[in-house]
Amino acid sequence: MDIYSAVPFSAWLALSGLLFTIGAIGFLIRRDPIVMFMCIELMLNAGNLLLVASARYRAVMDGQIYVFFVMTVAAAEVAVGLAIIVAIFRQRLDIDVDEMSEMRG
Amino acid sequence: MSIDLTTEFIKQNLWVSAPVWSLAAAAALVLLVGAFRPRSTHSLLPALGLIGVIVSGCVTVHASQIATAPLGMQSIDSFTVVFDLIILIATAIGIIISSPYVNRESLARGEYYALMMFSSSGAMLMGASDNFIMMFLGLELLSIPLYVLSGFRRLEGISQEAALKYFLLGSFASAFFVYGTALVFAATGTTSIAAALAANSGAMLTMGVGMVLVALGFKVALVPFHMWTPDVYEGAPTSVTAFMSVVAKAAGFGGLARIVAPGLSPNWHLLLWLLAAGTMIWGNLIAIPQQNIKRLLAYSSISHAGYILMGLLTLSRDSVAGVDGMSAVLFYLLVYTLMNFGAFAVVIVFAGSGDKAEDIDDYRGIARRSPLLAALMSVFLLSLAGIPPFAGFFGKLFLFSAAVQAGYPGLAVIAVLTSVMGVFYYLRVTVVMFMEEEPASGVADKPSVSASPTYGFVLGALAALVIVVGILAAPVLNWTAGGAESLTAGRPAASASVRYCALCRLQRFISRPFAFDCTELRNLRYR
Numbered sequence: 001m002d003i004y005s006a007v008p009f010s011a012w013l014a015l016s017g018l019l020f021t022i023g024a025i026g027f028l029i030r031r032d033p034i035v036m037f038m039c040i041e042l043m044l045n046a047g048n049l050l051l052v053a054s055a056r057y058r059a060v061m062d063g064q065i066y067v068f069f070v071m072t073v074a075a076a077e078v079a080v081g082l083a084i085i086v087a088i089f090r091q092r093l094d095i096d097v098d099e100m101s102e103m104r105g
Numbered sequence: 106m107s108i109d110l111t112t113e114f115i116k117q118n119l120w121v122s123a124p125v126w127s128l129a130a131a132a133a134l135v136l137l138v139g140a141f142r143p144r145s146t147h148s149l150l151p152a153l154g155l156i157g158v159i160v161s162g163c164v165t166v167h168a169s170q171i172a173t174a175p176l177g178m179q180s181i182d183s184f185t186v187v188f189d190l191i192i193l194i195a196t197a198i199g200i201i202i203s204s205p206y207v208n209r210e211s212l213a214r215g216e217y218y219a220l221m222m223f224s225s226s227g228a229m230l231m232g233a234s235d236n237f238i239m240m241f242l243g244l245e246l247l248s249i250p251l252y253v254l255s256g257f258r259r260l261e262g263i264s265q266e267a268a269l270k271y272f273l274l275g276s277f278a279s280a281f282f283v284y285g286t287a288l289v290f291a292a293t294g295t296t297s298i299a300a301a302l303a304a305n306s307g308a309m310l311t312m313g314v315g316m317v318l319v320a321l322g323f324k325v326a327l328v329p330f331h332m333w334t335p336d337v338y339e340g341a342p343t344s345v346t347a348f349m350s351v352v353a354k355a356a357g358f359g360g361l362a363r364i365v366a367p368g369l370s371p372n373w374h375l376l377l378w379l380l381a382a383g384t385m386i387w388g389n390l391i392a393i394p395q396q397n398i399k400r401l402l403a404y405s406s407i408s409h410a411g412y413i414l415m416g417l418l419t420l421s422r423d424s425v426a427g428v429d430g431m432s433a434v435l436f437y438l439l440v441y442t443l444m445n446f447g448a449f450a451v452v453i454v455f456a457g458s459g460d461k462a463e464d465i466d467d468y469r470g471i472a473r474r475s476p477l478l479a480a481l482m483s484v485f486l487l488s489l490a491g492i493p494p495f496a497g498f499f500g501k502l503f504l505f506s507a508a509v510q511a512g513y514p515g516l517a518v519i520a521v522l523t524s525v526m527g528v529f530y531y532l533r534v535t536v537v538m539f540m541e542e543e544p545a546s547g548v549a550d551k552p553s554v555s556a557s558p559t560y561g562f563v564l565g566a567l568a569a570l571v572i573v574v575g576i577l578a579a580p581v582l583n584w585t586a587g588g589a590e591s592l593t594a595g596r597p598a599a600s601a602s603v604r605y606c607a608l609c610r611l612q613r614f615i616s617r618p619f620a621f622d623c624t625e626l627r628n629l630r631y632r
Contacts, residue, residue: 023280073279084265
């Protein structure tokens with residue numbers, strides 16, 4: 001008996017939903033851009049988990065292909081995001097988002 | 106879909122995706138030339154980019170005649186062609202406007218134009234996608250270059266702040282898109298937009314579609330998701346702001362059209378109705394007290410998103426109303442491109458080196474020193490406000506009349522009332538420029554503002570287009586109506602022979618503004 005017949009689909013759904021919620025809440029309450037970005041990665045991976053699980057249970061491969069695209073794009077986002085954070089850190093030596101409030105209105 | 110890797114199949118695939126990859130290839134070429142040729146040749150990059158954009162436009166038109174079979178991933182129907190050409194026009198204007206600006210602000214680096222073009226190819230992919238995977242790729246190809254571009258002035262605090270905010274909130278929205286599409290896939294077992302939305306609805310599908318709409322609403326800055334817009338627009342280099350305000354918005358609406366067109370379940374229409382109403386009201390209301398011209402234009406762009414969403418809502422009705430509404434949306438996107446780029450170009454010229462003068466106070470009495478520039482700015486602002494005879498008026502007129510015909514009179518009333526609010530803050534800038542005295546202290550040391558030849562040419566051309574498109578609205582509307590037809594194909598009451606007589610409609614609309622008889626209007630069109 002493999003893991004797919006032992007674990008019902010609803011368990012995968014619940015796990016991915018939990019991961020997504022943790023990521024979303026973390027994004028909203030943390031103030032360190034790197035941690036916020038890690039929370040976004042968590043949300044993306046929650047999506048990936050749901051995609052591969054439902055691809056397996058429905059025996060449709062589209063979901064697995066989608067996951068490759070999501071991972072590739074996430075890597076590109078990391079490159080750009082960390083570059084932005086490094087550029088800011090060089091200038092201010094401090095990257096709390098609450099400090100980033102020059103613009104108001 | 107059976108996999109049939111014959112030459113014919115590969116050819117079809119290449120032609121269907123030709124608009125996107127031709128522009129991306131041109132962007133890659135610009136990137137390579139910028140990286141490997143000496144700096145002295147960098148002044149040629151915008152020209153190279155422009156050639157790429159023009160070639161891509163020709164490829165788009167040519168490909169649309171060759172590629173016929175929709176392959177399930179993206180399609181090159183008449184909507185794609187019209188949409189892509191609008192994006193390419195915006196890209197071309199963006200490149201022309203950027204080139205003197207990046208030189209003045211010492212931002213000229215090879216990757217600037219390449220990033221702009223990559224972003225546009227992502228926008229084109231979004232408007233052409235039939236599948237959530239493609240739409241996700243388009244969304245990211247659009248967004249990631251924009252994150253870099255908005256932080257392009259990397260040594261300045263506000264540009265960094267803009268980039269970080271846009272990046273964090275944009276990625277947050279992308280995560281919603283991914284999870285939303287994952288839910289849709291889990292619920293229906295397909296990533297095809299039409300097939301997924303045709304499935305019987307359930308809680309999972311509803312949640313998934315809702316999350317996708319949130320992500321796209323973020324891209325086009327609909328009201329509960331608009332918080333990033335003013336800060337990013339203010340902090341980003343002005344040429345990037347202009348580009349982003351047009352292309353990212355158009356791309357988001359292209360994506361929304363691809364989702365709404367196959368038939369969103371009616372429960373969503375109320376939500377879209379509320380989003381449109383809220384966006385129009387809030388965007389216009391908050392624009393009134395703004396003191397910075399870029400923030401003012403940011404809030405104005407939010408309110409315009411509300412008007413355009415109102416046009417998109419008509420897609421939920423029968424095909425005649427849908428064609429009416431979508432042709433008005435495409436017309437508005439084109440007009441919005443022209444007038445918004447115009448307004449931002451004047452902002453660039455007035456701000457001077459280092460982007461110093463960007464507050465509305467800095468515009469006080471500026472008409473004395475540079476009457477021509479002030480007059481051009483007024484043309485763009487009055488067009489944005491929707492005052493005849495400029496194109497913006499006709500854009501709004503078509504949108505509002507389409508909304509009324511599609512059975513959304515309440516929304517149209519809100520739109521009219523909020524555009525009156527809009528007139529107030531656009532006119533305020535004009536009044537400040539023409540009626541008020543310049544602060545006495547500054548007059549002596551301020552030379553008159555003069556535009557470089559490039560800006561002179563661009564501003565003149567844009568102002569002329571804003572007026573010409575206004576006067577000759579009918580042929581342009583016919584063109585966009587052709588694009589709208591493919592989106593509503595297969596809907597109830599579809600009629601391939603619907604042809605527009607925009608002018609009869611206009612006369613009708615003006616002569617009897619309060620008595621709408623839809624059947625009468627519809628019959629008029631066939632004469």
